[in-house]
Amino acid sequence: MNFIDKLNAAWKRNDSLLCVGLDPDTARFPAHLQGRPDGIVEFCKAIIDATADLACAFKPQIAYFAALGAEDQLEAICRYLRDNYPHIPLILDAKRGDIGATAHQYAREAFDRYGADTVTVNPYMGFDSVEPYMEWKDRGVIVLCRTSNAGGSDLQFLDVGGQPLYQHVARLVAEKWNRNGQCALVVGATFPEELAQVRAIVGDMPLLVPGIGAQGGDIEATVKSGRTAVGTGMMINSSRAIIYAQPQGDEDFAAAARRVAAETRDAINRYRG
Numbered sequence: 630m631n632f633i634d635k636l637n638a639a640w641k642r643n644d645s646l647l648c649v650g651l652d653p654d655t656a657r658f659p660a661h662l663q664g665r666p667d668g669i670v671e672f673c674k675a676i677i678d679a680t681a682d683l684a685c686a687f688k689p690q691i692a693y694f695a696a697l698g699a700e701d702q703l704e705a706i707c708r709y710l711r712d713n714y715p716h717i718p719l720i721l722d723a724k725r726g727d728i729g730a731t732a733h734q735y736a737r738e739a740f741d742r743y744g745a746d747t748v749t750v751n752p753y754m755g756f757d758s759v760e761p762y763m764e765w766k767d768r769g770v771i772v773l774c775r776t777s778n779a780g781g782s783d784l785q786f787l788d789v790g791g792q793p794l795y796q797h798v799a800r801l802v803a804e805k806w807n808r809n810g811q812c813a814l815v816v817g818a819t820f821p822e823e824l825a826q827v828r829a830i831v832g833d834m835p836l837l838v839p840g841i842g843a844q845g846g847d848i849e850a851t852v853k854s855g856r857t858a859v860g861t862g863m864m865i866n867s868s869r870a871i872i873y874a875q876p877q878g879d880e881d882f883a884a885a886a887r888r889v890a891a892e893t894r895d896a897i898n899r900y901r902g
């Protein structure tokens with residue numbers, strides 16, 4: 630099954646547009662997992678098991694692993710996801726961008742080494758820096774368009790021929806780059822008006838939408854701006870607000886993550902129409 634079909638099935642199966650972000654910061658781990666050589670794997674497995682029926686995707690962020698030289702733990706987590714939850718898309722968040730020959734190696738890393746269903750890429754170097762990922766026709770390519778951070782406006786809002794650059798990127802991907810129907814775009818939940826603009830440009834193309842939760846994006850505005858006619862179309866990511874949810878009563882960290890993930894999924898579903 631290709632990435633788009635898998636995503637469509639996951640939206641339906643779990644009645645969810647929630648993507649659970651795996652950004653494992655060991656300093657924020659519960660005491661019993663700190664200092665353990667397999668601490669990241671155990672932390673992420675517990676989060677995955679606690680939220681898998683609530684999520685339409687999981688998104689590990691590679692920097693949290695690479696910074697610690699813990700790529701072996703990222704491999705183990707990706708394997709765990711593929712073996713136990715093969716119906717849930719695995720998004721590798723790497724945001725790579727480089728010349729074609731190097732991009733091909735990054736694509737091998739994402740798709741062959743980690744077995745990701747899809748990967749985030751940076752379009753700044755143009756089509757020949759993104760094309761190598763498209764050789765894996767059953768995988769997805771998620772192109773940065775309108776990022777969730779304030780500084781995204783520094784470049785993405787520059788006027789190019791009467792439209793902001795992020796709209797140009799949306800058109801380019803929708804009309805030219807998406808030859809195999811495998812592309813998606815990143816649009817931040819912190820900018821619902823731009824999200825609506827992008828949705829109007831790209832039709833039903835899936836959007837990865839980070840920025841609810843810790844970054845403060847408004848769920849109602851996000852869903853109303855980005856949903857498709859059938860009330861799907863988005864992987865709405867929340868990382869820190871879920872994986873570091875404060876336990877209540879005698880909950881453990883994974884139960885707290887499940888509680889917040891369920892609340893978030895339900896809040897999203899309220900506005901899907």
Ligand SMILES: O=C(O)c1cc(=O)[nH]c(=O)n1[C@@H]1O[C@H](COP(=O)(O)O)[C@@H](O)[C@H]1O
Nearest residue numbers: 690722749776777839842843844867868869
């Ligand atoms: O591509 C991404 O996932 C991404 C794009 C973007 O514009 N903004 C953004 O926050 N992200 C990622 O989404 C996650 C957001 O994490 P939280 O703010 O903790 O929910 C992080 O892994 C970011 O690297």
